[in-house]
Amino acid sequence: MNALSRNPADRVVVVGAGVAGLATALRLAPRPVTLVSASPLGQGTATGWAQGGIAAAIGADDDAHRHAADTLAAGAGLSEPEVAARVAAEGPRLIDWLLGAGIAFDRTEDGALALGLEAAHGRRRIVRAGGDATGARVLDGLVRAVQAAPSVEIVVATVRDLLRDAAGAVAGVVCERDGVPFRIPARAVVLATGGLGALYAATTNPRGATGRGLALAARAGAVMRDMEFVQFHPTAIAAGADPMPLATEALRGEGARLVDERGEPVMAGVAGGDLAPRDVVARGIFGALARGRTVYLDTRGALGSRMAARFPTVATLCAEASIDPAVQPIPVRPAAHYHMGGVKVDAQGATSVPGLYACGEVASTGLHGANRLASNSLLEGLAYAGFIADGLDAAPGAPVRPVATEPRAPADLAPIRALMEARVGVVRDAAGLGEAVARLAPLAPACDAALVALLVSQAALGRRESRGAHWRSDFSGSVPARHSETTLGPVLAETAAAARPAAEAMAR
Known part of the structure; x- marks a missing residue:
């Protein structure tokens, strides 16, 4: 189907x-959709790298209430109970939906x-495919379904800006392909652009994960929530x-242990040990490295010997690094992995800007709070896809009178990545965060990359406590x-005001 030829009052751009x-x-x-991807389908997305799986309460000893309770506990006070309950309840139905789409789980x-x-x-509830290749298997299945869907037009291009109508509502996108800009008008835009991990020098995310969707939403005036909460996966290789x-967390669930070069346990004396929440394990490793x-x-022995069968993705990654996990321990460190904050959305995935929706990592739904529970990310994206579709089905179309702003040039990411790694990482303090804000x-x-990094840094500077993935060495307690x-x-006004005295002093 050529969705670009349809009435823009009906079209949705994803x-x-x-x-x-x-x-x-x-x-x-069957609503007409134009799906805009910066890379050919199946490439350049963090979904394909997801190793763990999809959390769903389908075991005989499990239920959605337990799943929601674990989500709230991991979220350190900022996960919203009604959101956790609603998403957890969707888990079993979503696994059935994926099975119906032809995805073969283990x-x-x-x-x-x-x-x-x-x-x-608290229970075994991680549904997986291909051992540790869940993301790749789910991505492949959904790509096939989209390519076969008559209602979806696929456009490979980079989105540079959002179109706005005369009333300020989002009314489409400005794209660029081979240096040529073009517009796609629409009755609504859904941002599903992923996270910002590539703003850090050490990351498990694709290099394109620089928060472009966050910048688009912020420049459109959307409310941004909990931007300071960046999850660092403890075991990047x-x-x-x-x-x-990435060395999936499921390895520790199957018996792998974190040790130092002397063989001493890194997480000894910590509640939960090697299976403590991710922020706790990341700080434990960070402290040992410091x-x-x-x-x-350490996967040596029985686990390492069956790595190729149970964890083929990690086995391949280890082989590429000349590591034999059956006889050699795998060197690991924390790396930026997932962003819990994002564009604030309501129960239907709508942002504060009319016509603009957000789904997946780019959105702040209230599920993850201060620290995402493992394998809840794919679940959240799948759940809110349905919630958004229901909300858009109920919303009327609107005439489009697009007005675009000027596109921005790409940035040199190297200094931004180094700054974020050094000053806005696993452990933070006022001096480092203040330096980041001043430089960004x-x-x-x-x-756009500097803008997103600034939003994270400014929010981290303002949160004068330690909570979940946000840890302040100068404010170890919580409020x-x-x-x-x-x-x-x-944000721009505050940082400009803070920078003015320094600039005036330099001028004198």
Whole structure:
């Protein structure tokens, strides 16, 4: 179907082709959808790199209430109970939906779905495919479904800006392909653009994960929430690659242990040990590294010998790094992995800007809070794809009178990545965050990557406590739980005001 030829009052543009974007396009059928992807379908998305699986309470000893309770516990006071309950309840239905789409999940010898265990889950509830290739298998299945869907037009291009109508509502996108800009008018735009991990020098995310959708939403005036909460996966394989390959958390669920170069347990004396929540494990490893230790994930023995069968993705990554996990421990370190904050959305995935929706990692739904529970990310994207489709089905179309702003040039990411790694990482303090804000503020008006990095840094500076993935060495305690919310205008105004005295002093 040529969706570009349809009436823009009916068309929905979905930006991004990971699990959130693909599922949204499918759930909107038969409504005409233009799916805009910066890369050919199946490439350049973090979904394909997801190793763990999809959390779903389908075990005989499990239910959605337990799943929601674990989500709230991991979220450190900022996960919203009604959202956790609603998303957890969707889990079993979504697994059935994926099975119906032809995705073959791993099964036990008696034919039941195989369920794995990951940190902070009270039950085995991680549904997986291909051992540790869940993301790739789900992505492949959804790509095939989208390519076969008559309601979806696929456009490979980079979205540079949002179109606005005379009333300020989002009315389409400005794209660029081979240096040529063009417009796609629409009655609504769904951002499904992923996260911002590539703003850090050490990351498990694709290099394109620089928060482009966050910048688009912020420049449109959307409310941004909890931007300071960046999850660092504790066990990225420290073998010199960029992005860093991931050693899935499920390895620790199957018995792998974190040790230092002397073989001493890194997480000894910590509640939950190697299966503590991700933020706790990441700080444990970070602290050991800061003390000059080297940290390894020890899979030697029986687990390492069956790695190729149970964890083929990690086995391949280890082989590429000349590591034999059966006889050698895997060197690991924390790396930027997932962003819990994002564009604030309501129960239907709508942002504060009319006509603009967000789904997946780019959105702040209230599910993840201060610390995402493992394998809840694919679940969230799948769930909100359906919620958005239901909300858009109920919304009337509107005439489009698009007005676009000027596109911005791409940035030199190297200094931004180094700054974020050094000053806005696993452990933070006022001095480092203040330096980050001061250095990013002059770049932000013209640079999307700097803008997103500034939003994270400014929010982290303002949260004067330690909570979940946000850890302040100068404020180790916590205050009553609260979300942080802002729009772009106040952030730019605040940073400009803070920078003015320094600039005046330099002028004198």
